[in-house]
Amino acid sequence: MNFATIDFVIFFIVVLTTLAIIKYRKFQYLFLLFASYFFFYYSSNYLIVLLIFTTIWDYYFGSMIYKTKTKKAKKIVLIISLAGNLGLLGVFKYADFTITQLNFLGQQMHMGMQIPMLNLALPIAISFYTFHSITYTVSIYRGQMSPVKSFVDYAIFVAFFPQLVAGPILRAKEFLPQIREKVEGLALGTKLRPIIIQESNLKFGITLMAFGFLKKMFFADNIAPFVNEVFANPIGSDSFIIILGTIAFAIQIYGDFSGYADIAIGAALIMGFKIPINFNKPYFATSPADFWRRWHISLSTWLRDYLYIPLGGNKKSHLRTYSNLLAVMVLGGLWHGAALNFIFWGALHGSYLVAHRFFTHYFPCITDSSFFKTKMGKIISILITQYFVFLAWIPFRVQNFDYMIYSIQKYVIIDFETSNMLSFTIQHKLPIFFIIAFCFMSFISYLKPNLIQTILGFRLRYWTILITFTMFLIVFFYDGYPEDFIYFKF
Numbered sequence: 001m002n003f004a005t006i007d008f009v010i011f012f013i014v015v016l017t018t019l020a021i022i023k024y025r026k027f028q029y030l031f032l033l034f035a036s037y038f039f040f041y042y043s044s045n046y047l048i049v050l051l052i053f054t055t056i057w058d059y060y061f062g063s064m065i066y067k068t069k070t071k072k073a074k075k076i077v078l079i080i081s082l083a084g085n086l087g088l089l090g091v092f093k094y095a096d097f098t099i100t101q102l103n104f105l106g107q108q109m110h111m112g113m114q115i116p117m118l119n120l121a122l123p124i125a126i127s128f129y130t131f132h133s134i135t136y137t138v139s140i141y142r143g144q145m146s147p148v149k150s151f152v153d154y155a156i157f158v159a160f161f162p163q164l165v166a167g168p169i170l171r172a173k174e175f176l177p178q179i180r181e182k183v184e185g186l187a188l189g190t191k192l193r194p195i196i197i198q199e200s201n202l203k204f205g206i207t208l209m210a211f212g213f214l215k216k217m218f219f220a221d222n223i224a225p226f227v228n229e230v231f232a233n234p235i236g237s238d239s240f241i242i243i244l245g246t247i248a249f250a251i252q253i254y255g256d257f258s259g260y261a262d263i264a265i266g267a268a269l270i271m272g273f274k275i276p277i278n279f280n281k282p283y284f285a286t287s288p289a290d291f292w293r294r295w296h297i298s299l300s301t302w303l304r305d306y307l308y309i310p311l312g313g314n315k316k317s318h319l320r321t322y323s324n325l326l327a328v329m330v331l332g333g334l335w336h337g338a339a340l341n342f343i344f345w346g347a348l349h350g351s352y353l354v355a356h357r358f359f360t361h362y363f364p365c366i367t368d369s370s371f372f373k374t375k376m377g378k379i380i381s382i383l384i385t386q387y388f389v390f391l392a393w394i395p396f397r398v399q400n401f402d403y404m405i406y407s408i409q410k411y412v413i414i415d416f417e418t419s420n421m422l423s424f425t426i427q428h429k430l431p432i433f434f435i436i437a438f439c440f441m442s443f444i445s446y447l448k449p450n451l452i453q454t455i456l457g458f459r460l461r462y463w464t465i466l467i468t469f470t471m472f473l474i475v476f477f478y479d480g481y482p483e484d485f486i487y488f489k490f
Contacts, residue, residue, distance in 0.1 A: 001042045001165075002484060003263045004217050011039065012267060016197060019271065025192040029152055029179070032160075032195070032271075039161035040125070047123040050088065055158045057084050058133045062140045062147040062154075078141045082134065089130045092120050097338030125165045127335055131302055133158050136172035138306060145173045153179050160273070162264040166257070166487040168278040168298035178273055195271055203463070205270035207455055210470045212262030216485070217474045219438050220255035223248050226431035231398050234407050238417035241424060242410040248431060249397045250390050251438050254283065256486045257296070283389075284446050286372075286381035288352035291389055299335070303328050314357075321357065326350035341395045341404060348392040 001008050015035045019028055041048045061081035068074045099115045106113060136154070139145045148154050157175050181191045230237065230245030237245075261278040268275045278297050285291035292300040308328045314321040326347065333346020360367045371377040391411055398404040425432060445451050455466065 001039050003260060004213065004221070004485075007042070011035075011042075016270065019195050020197050023194065025194050028195045029156060029192060033152055033156050036156065036159040036161040036164060040159060040164060043165070044124050047121065050092070050123050050126065051129055051159060054085065054088065054129060054133050055155050057081070058137050058158075059148075059151055059154045062137050065137060065140050066147045074141055078137060081137045085130050085134055089126055091118075092123055092126060094334075094338045095120060128167050128169060129158055129164065131299075131335075132170040132172070134306065135170070135302070136176075139171070139173045145176070148176055160268070162267040162273075163275055166260045166264075166485055167296075168261055168264065168276050169302050170275060170298075171302075175273070175275070193272070197270060198272070201269050201272060204452075204456060205266040205268075206467065207452060207463075208262045208266030208269065210467050211452075212259040212264075212266060213474050214470050215255040215259030215262065217259075218477055219434055220252045220259060221479075222434050222477055223252045223255070223431050223438075226428055227252050227397070231403065231407070234398070234403050234410075237410065238420065239410045239414040240417065240421050242407050243414075244432075244435075246390050246394055246407075246411060248435055250283070250393050251435060253393070253396075253486055254279070255438065260485050260487065281442070281446055281449075283386055283442065284382055285385050285389070286378060287385055288349065288356045288388070291385060292349075292353070299332065303332050307331065318358075318361065322354045325353045325357065329353065336396075339399055340401075341399045344395040344404075345392055348388075348395065352388055352392075 001011065015032075018031055022028065022031070037048060037051075040051060044051075058081060061077060061084075065074050065077050065081070068077055095118050099117055103114050106115075136157070140147055153176060156179065157170065157172060160170070160175070163170060179193060181193045227245060227249045230241060230248070234242060234245070258279040265275055265277065276298055280294040280297065282291055282295035285294050308324055311324045311327065312320055313324065316324075327350075329350030330343055330346045333342040333344070333349070336342045336345070369377070372381055391408065394407045394411060395404050398407055448454060455463065458466065
């Protein structure tokens with residue numbers, strides 16, 4: 001179900017009304033689970049069986065890991081559990097991609113045989129619910145939590161509808177305790193926490209959701225047609241058009257994805273659940289490492305804790321550290337989609353992180369220079385960082401290899417062709433207006449880091465006027481055809 005539709009608004013109002021009227025705790029959680037399954041089934045139909053399979057699989061393997069006595073046996077059970085999760089993800093998301101690459105290799109070697117494609121439907125959200133389900137079994141294996149006693153509790157964690165389709169990626173040890181009133185050591189308490197819609201949470205949640213809808217439907221959806229036009233066939237476009245299209249896509253994907261995260265966090269908060277933030281002004285990052293501390297935070301920290309550190313992190317040699325960074329980012333790119341352009345995107349970001357760590361270690365006189373602590377130095381750091389971040393958005397957006405190479409060339413090697421600049425700008429006044437407006441609002445948000453808290457401090461009538469005006473902007477510029485969230489396909 002798309003957040004940016006009247007269907008979701010009606011669904012969410014029904015869920016809140018039911019939870020507010022019926023106070024019986026067991027019913028509240030059973031209804032929340034039913035609502036989450038309905039939310040998923042609405043878009044995915046029969047593919048909900050994969051979500052249910054993942055839930056049952058990890059619920060029972062979590063208990064098996066906990067009951068197993070020896071460390072070696074626990075590891076074997078964990079490996080079987082991970083094999084089931086990653087095997088399911090691999091078959092449905094990467095099987096046809098792998099077959100395509102094998103067939104291409106066979107053609108190059110003149111083997112004269114083709115492996116038939118499976119043509120499996122890609123289940124929505126499988127990357128997200130697989131990753132946050134893995135946190136449960138791994139946390140039990142590491143001794144960070146005990147298994148839950150209630151299957152319903154665990155099923156709600158896996159299927160919780162606000163973040164189910166596009167994150168943020170939840171961690172079992174952070175979400176599951178919120179269902180119960182007490183936490184006793186590593187064990188969860190026995191009494192269910194009542195779901196109460198509190199006034200403060202309602203106001204905070206509505207504010208977050210309103211700004212999420214603004215990012216998605218006012219900015220991202222209105223910039224998307226311009227991005228599509230630029231990159232549908234960029235051959236022949238000059239550098240100005242390619243750079244402007246790249247900036248537009250950077251804004252589109254941020255508005256789209258962070259907008260979804262804001263809606264998800266706000267919706268969860270209204271029901272009394274806290275889920276982690278996923279973005280923290282990423283386009284003001286001063287280094288590649290800083291960017292990944294700000295962009296898709298739940299994924300970057302997941303990759304760090306469940307892949308980078310187990311591989312050795314930065315505890316081995318420098319060469320091993322560089323290899324780990326590159327491998328993790330390539331896998332992170334592959335997580336986004338079964339296509340070579342995502343691998344290229346991940347490899348670019350891995351290279352950025354390797355280069356940053358190399359210079360930080362071997363040339364501290366540059367990276368630790370007092371100049372970069374000044375306002376001008378910080379601005380230069382931001383501009384340099386975003387130049388490379390935006391460069392990497394080109395392979396993320398453009399799958400056609402020839403189009404990708406052409407766009408990168410025009411982005412890197414500026415042709416300074418200006419003859420079409422004025423006419424192109426006039427022809428695309430509206431999307432350029434949205435780009436400028438977004439940059440202005442982002443700058444205000446950067447200068448006012450506690451902007452949401454400031455808005456929450458408004459008197460009720462002023463807060464109501466602001467939220468109403470925000471929704472008016474969305475409705476006024478809404479064309480009746482909402483764009484799917486970009487991360488739905490991941």
